[in-house]
Amino acid sequence: MAGLALSQQITLHQLKVFEAAARHCSFTRAAEELFLTQPTISMQIKQLTQAVGLPLFEQVGKRLFLTDAGRELHVTCREIFERLALLEMSIANMKGLKQGQLRLAVITTTKYVIPRLLGPFCQRYPGIDISLKVTNHEGVLERMADNLDDLYIVSQPPENFDLNSYLFIENPLIVLAPSSHPLAREKNIPLNRLAEEPFIMREPGSGTRQVVQQLFDQQGIPIKVRLEIGSNEAIKQAIAGGLGISVLSIHSLALDYTTGQFAILDVEGFPISRNWYVIYPAGKQLSIIASTFFEYLQHEGREIASVSNLLASAGKI
Numbered sequence: 527m528a529g530l531a532l533s534q535q536i537t538l539h540q541l542k543v544f545e546a547a548a549r550h551c552s553f554t555r556a557a558e559e560l561f562l563t564q565p566t567i568s569m570q571i572k573q574l575t576q577a578v579g580l581p582l583f584e585q586v587g588k589r590l591f592l593t594d595a596g597r598e599l600h601v602t603c604r605e606i607f608e609r610l611a612l613l614e615m616s617i618a619n620m621k622g623l624k625q626g627q628l629r630l631a632v633i634t635t636t637k638y639v640i641p642r643l644l645g646p647f648c649q650r651y652p653g654i655d656i657s658l659k660v661t662n663h664e665g666v667l668e669r670m671a672d673n674l675d676d677l678y679i680v681s682q683p684p685e686n687f688d689l690n691s692y693l694f695i696e697n698p699l700i701v702l703a704p705s706s707h708p709l710a711r712e713k714n715i716p717l718n719r720l721a722e723e724p725f726i727m728r729e730p731g732s733g734t735r736q737v738v739q740q741l742f743d744q745q746g747i748p749i750k751v752r753l754e755i756g757s758n759e760a761i762k763q764a765i766a767g768g769l770g771i772s773v774l775s776i777h778s779l780a781l782d783y784t785t786g787q788f789a790i791l792d793v794e795g796f797p798i799s800r801n802w803y804v805i806y807p808a809g810k811q812l813s814i815i816a817s818t819f820f821e822y823l824q825h826e827g828r829e830i831a832s833v834s835n836l837l838a839s840a841g842k843i
């Protein structure tokens with residue numbers, strides 16, 4: 527009963543004043559901290575003392591001490607303010623996740639995976655709008671330098687940038703040919719054998735292109751580039767149309783392997799082992815939405831996007 531009466535008489539403001547006075551054991555310092563006058567502090571504590579019905583402070587010499595009742599009240603105050611802080615945080619989270627935007631910039635090869643991951647995430651948080659920018663390696667890095675998005679996915683995190691980086695999943699690069707290609711049934715095809723084949727190459731600025739070029743350059747093997755195309759999908763169409771072979775992310779086969787149009791060639795040095803990394807600048811404060819999506823990627827997202835799941839769904843294993 528006494529508690530009920532107390533809760534009807536005291537205010538949060540009084541508790542706040544008391545908490546500061548009790549922490550400092552000084553009305554003067556409490557007044558400074560709260561930008562109030564000392565008489566205001568005294569008045570609030572006086573009213574609180576009346577409501578409690580027992581003295582909260584006692585003066586011994588020049589020093590102020592808490593009484594037993596004061597100590598009890600101080601512990602209760604801390605609990606109340608701690609709970610309020612937690613409540614504030616979870617309300618902010620709820621508001622934050624209810625509506626807002628998630629901005630992603632990803633390299634082209636991830637476009638076979640990221641939309642699939644976004645489905646369940648958007649169902650869980652239907653008020654979130656997604657902006658998904660799909661571009662090549664250089665394009666993603668430019669966007670990050672301009673701080674345009676929340677999270678970025680690349681295969682090769684830049685070394686000259688202070689980053690938070692998380693290895694998301696593997697992204698093997700394979701040599702793709704039409705299934706009718708004469709090399710389709712050969713094993714251990716030497717790399718220089720590819721030099722004789724018309725090659726379809728990604729555009730400058732593409733990470734895939736960079737890796738392919740490096741591999742051939744290291745071995746001193748020239749590439750016979752017949753076509754340069756800025757889209758993995760268009761490259762697949764060109765391969766199916768018999769225009770040449772190319773190196774692509776295995777993920778780009780997501781929906782097509784079962785159609786029987788393509789063969790993955792067994793070439794020395796392939797698959798090239800690459801990974802996707804989720805990155806963002808080290809100093810960046812992620813929004814609640816972005817950090818929730820980041821966590822989602824690290825757990826459920828990895829499962830949905832893994833290469834073995836991809837191949838299983840494509841009927842390859």
Ligand code: PGA
Binds near residue numbers: 681728731735
């Ligand atoms: P790309 O990205 O679209 O730039 O080729 C793929 C990669 O960097 O692995």
